[in-house]
Amino acid sequence: MKDPALVVAGLLTLSAGTFAIRFAGPALRQRIAFPPWAERLLEAAAVVLLAALVATTALTSGHGFAGLARPAGVMAGGVLAWRKAPFLVVVLAAAATTAVLRLLGVR
Amino acid sequence: MTEPKATGRAWRRLLGSHVMNDESVVFALAQEDLPRKRAAYWACGLGVLLCWPAGAVLGALIGSLIANTGAFGLDAMFPAVILALIMPALRDRVTVRAALAGAAIALATTPFLPAGVPLLLALAALLSLWPRRPA
Numbered sequence: 001m002k003d004p005a006l007v008v009a010g011l012l013t014l015s016a017g018t019f020a021i022r023f024a025g026p027a028l029r030q031r032i033a034f035p036p037w038a039e040r041l042l043e044a045a046a047v048v049l050l051a052a053l054v055a056t057t058a059l060t061s062g063h064g065f066a067g068l069a070r071p072a073g074v075m076a077g078g079v080l081a082w083r084k085a086p087f088l089v090v091v092l093a094a095a096a097t098t099a100v101l102r103l104l105g106v107r
Numbered sequence: 108m109t110e111p112k113a114t115g116r117a118w119r120r121l122l123g124s125h126v127m128n129d130e131s132v133v134f135a136l137a138q139e140d141l142p143r144k145r146a147a148y149w150a151c152g153l154g155v156l157l158c159w160p161a162g163a164v165l166g167a168l169i170g171s172l173i174a175n176t177g178a179f180g181l182d183a184m185f186p187a188v189i190l191a192l193i194m195p196a197l198r199d200r201v202t203v204r205a206a207l208a209g210a211a212i213a214l215a216t217t218p219f220l221p222a223g224v225p226l227l228l229a230l231a232a233l234l235s236l237w238p239r240r241p242a
Contacts, residue, residue, distance in 0.1 A: 060218075073183030091191070094187030
């Protein structure tokens with residue numbers, strides 16, 4: 001990995017691949033008509049992926065448990081979001097809750 | 108991927124694909140009609156395009172001045188943002204069941220698998236929707 005040309009080649013290959021995958025979504029989507037159940041499934045797939053992202057980023061750090069302060073903050077934000085609090089309030093409350101818990105010594 | 112119409116056509120799609128990320132897609136999903144979806148997608152995508160590198164530069168410059176960034180609870184912000192934005196979709200009972208199952212799968216596999224793979228495995232939770240599929 002010390003060869004700069006190899007690093008640049010890898011960089012370009014990965015960026016081209018990533019872009020192609022993203023581009024393929026909208027490009028193919030306009031040519032293919034999905035039946036309603038498939039459309040429903042795709043929408044659910046996006047929510048499932050994002051929910052899993054919330055769970056892993058809230059509860060884990062690397063391969064281990066992230067501690068209590070962060071998930072508690074996210075949960076506080078979630079409760080506020082459920083009660084339809086403004087978006088900025090949700091995000092700031094999440095950070096504030098985590099910060100206060102850490103101040104109190106909760107990890 | 109689920110918001111193709113938001114990106115538009117031709118050169119706009121080239122740039123639209125470039126600014127496709129978690130935030131822009133989820134902000135677009137949260138809007139109700141197409142003009143609002145489009146506006147949300149582009150505002151968020153271009154915003155991230157500018158703010159992410161700017162934030163990284165700023166972080167590199169002032170990060171060393173702050174001893175413990177964790178003390179501000181900033182790490183709770185990203186999951187809270189995504190959670191707040193999928194909240195409208197989570198009011199549907201069937202979707203919430205699949206979302207919880209997916210989250211459980213991702214959490215259970217995170218200790219053993221490289222980052223990213225648990226999220227893909229979470230999609231297996233979609234199988235819970237299968238019997239409810241209308242013919």
